[in-house]
Amino acid sequence: MRYRLIPSALVVWIAALNPVLGHGAPAAVDQPKVCLECHSELEEAFQRAHVHTAFADGECSSCHNPHASRHAALLRSDVGALCLKCHDDMQGLGDLPAPHRPVALGECTSCHDPHGSAYAANTVAATAQLCAGCHEEAGQWVQRQVVHDPVAAGDCTDCHVPHGGTVEGLLKTAVPGLCMECHDGGAKLDRAHAGRSMAGTDCTACHDPHASSGKGLLRTNQHQPFAAGQCSRCHGNLDSGGSFALTTSVGELCLGCHRAVAPGQKAEFPHIMNTEESCASCHNPHASNSPDLLLKSQVKLCLGCHFGDREGRKKEEFITHDGMDCVNCHRPHGADNPRLLVKTDSGLCVDCHEQAHRSTHPVGPEVIDPRTKEQVTCMSCHQLHGAKFSPYLPLNPDMELCLQCHDK
Numbered sequence: 519m520r521y522r523l524i525p526s527a528l529v530v531w532i533a534a535l536n537p538v539l540g541h542g543a544p545a546a547v548d549q550p551k552v553c554l555e556c557h558s559e560l561e562e563a564f565q566r567a568h569v570h571t572a573f574a575d576g577e578c579s580s581c582h583n584p585h586a587s588r589h590a591a592l593l594r595s596d597v598g599a600l601c602l603k604c605h606d607d608m609q610g611l612g613d614l615p616a617p618h619r620p621v622a623l624g625e626c627t628s629c630h631d632p633h634g635s636a637y638a639a640n641t642v643a644a645t646a647q648l649c650a651g652c653h654e655e656a657g658q659w660v661q662r663q664v665v666h667d668p669v670a671a672g673d674c675t676d677c678h679v680p681h682g683g684t685v686e687g688l689l690k691t692a693v694p695g696l697c698m699e700c701h702d703g704g705a706k707l708d709r710a711h712a713g714r715s716m717a718g719t720d721c722t723a724c725h726d727p728h729a730s731s732g733k734g735l736l737r738t739n740q741h742q743p744f745a746a747g748q749c750s751r752c753h754g755n756l757d758s759g760g761s762f763a764l765t766t767s768v769g770e771l772c773l774g775c776h777r778a779v780a781p782g783q784k785a786e787f788p789h790i791m792n793t794e795e796s797c798a799s800c801h802n803p804h805a806s807n808s809p810d811l812l813l814k815s816q817v818k819l820c821l822g823c824h825f826g827d828r829e830g831r832k833k834e835e836f837i838t839h840d841g842m843d844c845v846n847c848h849r850p851h852g853a854d855n856p857r858l859l860v861k862t863d864s865g866l867c868v869d870c871h872e873q874a875h876r877s878t879h880p881v882g883p884e885v886i887d888p889r890t891k892e893q894v895t896c897m898s899c900h901q902l903h904g905a906k907f908s909p910y911l912p913l914n915p916d917m918e919l920c921l922q923c924h925d926k
Contacts, residue, residue: 548576549576549577549578549579550564550576550578553578560633563631563633563634564634565634566634566635566636567635567636567637568634568635568636568637568638568639568640569633569634570631570632570633570634570640571604572604573632573633573634574634581593581594581600581632582594596624597624597625597626597627598612598623598624598625598626599624601626608621608681611681611682612624612682613682614682614683614684615683615684615685615686616682616683616684616685616686616687616688616689617681617682618680618681618682618688619652621681621682622682628652629641629642629648629680630642644672645672645673645674645675646672646673646674647672649674656669656674656728659728659729660729662729662730662731663730663731663732664729664730664731664732664733664734664735665728665729666726666727666728666729666735669728669729677689677690677696677727678690693720693721693722694716694718694719694720694721697721697727703716703717712749714762723802723804723805724736724737724744724802724804724805725737726738726807736805737802737805737806737807738805738806738807739805739806739807739808739809739811740804740805741802741803741804741805741811744803744804744805749762752764752765752771752803753765767796768796768797768798769796769797772797772801779851781851781852782849782850782851782852782853783851783852784852785849785851785852785853785854786853786854786855787852787853787854787855787856787857787858788851788852789849789850789851789852789858790823800812800813800819800850801813816843816844816845817843817844820844820848839902839903839910846860847859847860847866847902848860862895863895863896863897864881864882864895864896867896879894879899880894881893881894881895881896881898882894887923888923889922889923899911899919907919
């Protein structure tokens, strides 16, 4: 007969946690001593400046199941739910209007070390380095000619809340109120802006809140009339309220110069620029870090209105197809295809996936989807902005997906 040796640490756990084997009440276990027999790499964490309370108290089993678990690292539950059992002040932050993505997805250990850290709040790095780990552009800001003081000092949390808030961009308070906490308003500020009243103005419309290559933290790309100081190209005289009224409507004003956009107005499916919205819903008329003077990065701008409306996903789960920009598939001003697509559904896909198109499920007018009674297209099976299964499939392709139509 062959015998297998049981590790001594496991024997201790079994005897201590099983009243039958222990002949009565469970014996007290020196959990760190037992666990460190195998997990010696964690011994150093006890010496760090900031140690997680449960870890410092030697309560390994408060987070880990010593025997078995459905979760990685033998955790008692998934990371987000586990942390909330103690940190209940974080409850609901992922559901706020402006959630931090790791919080919304329950990925606490993206930012925090669950055992010990050299940094306050058990973060895995200093604030600036931590943020730059995901926000890669943040690491480049300090290299620019003009850097905002909080950025230069690495104090991201001077302006941003790290878990979630009610103001877009995870800002502590809305602009301009946030800016005015450090920058005095009033007559001096108005004089610096051609006498225009700055009350209620979005400072970030012209100024980069992080860093810039030019004086005054002005954004990199500037509208030609703005850069030339020719305000009268678009604005009339200063009115009694301290505002410069436009000389005509936004749409007419913009199309006076940007005539190439005009065909989009006549397309079968025009974008919102032809409704109550205007060019300024997407473009900044003064300055932007985008060559097209967009108000935000292209993906963030589109997701401001378009997310989850077709497939019900959370905004944080939305991805662009293969990392492409929205305009690779959609026309931003207007198109003759639904959803502003450059081409029809399958015609658009075949531009990149030509080989797959020749050896795929039949598509086209002759193939009818029994669920919708419409023709089968690539989008009948694929969710192009994120799905659980590869390649961009909402259901298991081994059987479940096919059974949606082929149930007999």
